[in-house]
Amino acid sequence: MLSLEFIRKNPDVVRRAAELKGEPAPVDEILEVDQKWRAHQHKAEEIKAQQNDLSKEFARTRDEALKTRLREMAETAKTELALADAVKRELDDLLLRVPNIFHESVPIGETEAENVVIREWGTKPDLGFPPRTHYDLGEALGIMDFERAVKIAGSRFAFLVGDGARLERALVQLMLDVHTREHGYTELWAPMLVNSAAMTGTANLPKFADMLFKVEDRDLWLIPTAEVPVTNFHREEILDADRLPLKYVSYSPSWRTEAGAAGKDTRGFIRMHQFSKVELVKVTTAETSLDEFEKLTADAEDILQRLGLHYQAMAMCTGDMGFAQYKKYDLNAWAPGLDRYLEVSSCSTFNDFQAMRANIRYRAGRGTPPRFAHTINGSGLALPRTIDAIIETYQRSDGMVAVPEVLKPYMGGVELIGAR
Template sequence: MLSLEFIRANPDAVRRAGELKGEAAPVDEILRLDGVWRGHQHRAETIREEQNKLSKKFAETRDDSLKERLREMASTAKTELSVADAVKRELDDLLLRVPNVFHESVPVGETEAENVVIREWGTKPDLGFVPRTHFDLGEALGVMDFERAARVSGSRFAFLIAEGARLERALVQFMLDVHTREHGYVEVWSPMLVSSAAMVGTANLPKFADQAFKVEDRDLWLIPTAEVPVTNLHREEILDGERLPLKYVSYAPSWRTEAGAAGKDTRGFIRMHQFSKVELVKVTTVETSLDEFEQLTRDAEDILQRLGLHYNVLAMCTGDMGFAQYKKYDLNAWAPGLDRYLEVSSCSVFNDFQARRANIRYRPSRGAPPKFAHTINGSGLALPRTIDAIMETYQRSDGMITVPDVLKPYMGGVELIGAR
């Protein structure tokens, strides 16, 4: 959330950010309501000042004629404050609907075609034969089953079976081990159901309500990513600045409705209603957030490099970066069978946009006034598309799949998926 003070001081910058992000930014209505709200507050305060003076006069004179005037003033002040409170609630709701501004280094553009490749790692593998897709391989090997999942749950679900399930578990354990033992993150096992307040804190609500699954008749939502509970771990807290950055890693199943994705990636293990991720979250100081963002991105890239997957890093343009993001990179792994890149991680820095919503602050030094923290998150990595890229990259001409070396210790002796 942008502060009201920031919008007052920088209305043109906020309007421009909304236009370039393709998001509605109700700046004019906010400024109008701000004036109305402050007007009612000022009138209430003016009346109270006069009321205080009149009360002192009454105390001195005991003039009963002043009583009725004092009662009228008290009633008017109460009405003005009541109206001010109602206007402020409307104002606060509008503030939640204003997109974040963006960093000056973000490319300006309207669509994904204007995202910028800032680096690549490795090269597209030449397998020496026509590669098959992960879903062809998975179904042929009996490690993926989409048809039975559709009978159980509908579209955009999958069963992972035998070595398929073992591969996901191996990836989770491998990634958690690297991030905790080598990258310095603290592991978190979080709630999978969160309140509306927590969803507001990470800017999933109110804008993206249609993207999440809600529990009927309860103020609980299935998490769309572990970013939500882990970022909110320190909501309503003032942290010791000397402890920052806080670095967390969390494996969690996640759920999304995929509203607006009709017809996209309907085949395969790509765009699912239920999927798993290993999520990286940081809470930082104002001064260090951009450096910590770059390091978090490198931590996610390290996993891809150890897995031996060719990938690129995209700097997302203004029109494709998202409502809440201040700056965003996407990591895209190459899938030879699909003959395209698959997004396996989005890494974002939010400046204080989420922290203001969740009221996460820190005290820079003893006795110093608290500041809003900066938050960062990114997948390290998302499981479905990472599995897809592994299966398609490490497939053999006989249809079996070689297990990447770094995963072999986690696969219980399995080195070749499909060997019987």
């Protein structure tokens, strides 16, 4: 979230950012409630201070009249504090609903049409024959099964079968190996159900509850991304600055209701209720976060390059960026069969927006006050669409799919999917 102090001092900056993001921001309401809260707070504190003083006096004098007066004061203080607390809760709730501001380098725009391609790697491959889609090939090769998944779970679920499942596992291994051994990330295996506080820390709550699966009768939610448990790993902590940046990589399934995506990407292995993802997370300082964000994006891109997949890196415009993000890049891999780019990674930096919610701080030096950390994350990469791009890019005219060179060590001798 944005600090109350920041909103007090820069209401116009906050209003403008919200407007360009297409998000509502209760700035005026906050300023109003803030006034109210401070008045109550001040009054409550005055009574309390007086009460504390007189209470000490009573300890000495044991004066019964004073005791009666103190009893009344205690009542007054209690009601006034309760009033102040109620207003503060209202204020806190409003603060959680204010979108983040964005970095000055973010392109201004309303829709995805105004996103900007900042990099392109490789070119669209010319296969020399009409490319087929991954779902067509996947079902023909028996490595993807959507029909049976519908039977046991519903739409937007899938089975990967045989070499399909193996391909997914190989990709996870490759990504984890590269990120831990070469990019310096520490692997985390994280809880995949988290509580409301954690969800609030990463800003999935309160605004986006309808995107999440919730466990009945418990304060537990299925994670929509490992970003949630991993970013919250250091919640309520004060870190030493010389330990930063902290770099974590975590493989996990991710669950999303895909509310609001009805009718979109219903065909194929693209937009699933459950999917695997290798997620990169950094916790860093204010000074280094933009730089670390670029490096994290490069780490994700490295995987695409090793896989030999053509992709574009896009800078998201304000309107397409989202509530919590300070700056965001999407990596879109080319899928020849679908004849379109698929978003396989989304890399974001949050400034101190998440850290403030999760209360993650660091101390820059002895005797200096703690500061809120900056958090960064990005997929490195999301599995289904990466698999799609691989299948469609490495397909052959005979309907079989070649295993990319880097994956061969992980495929247990399988070099060609479909050869039996």
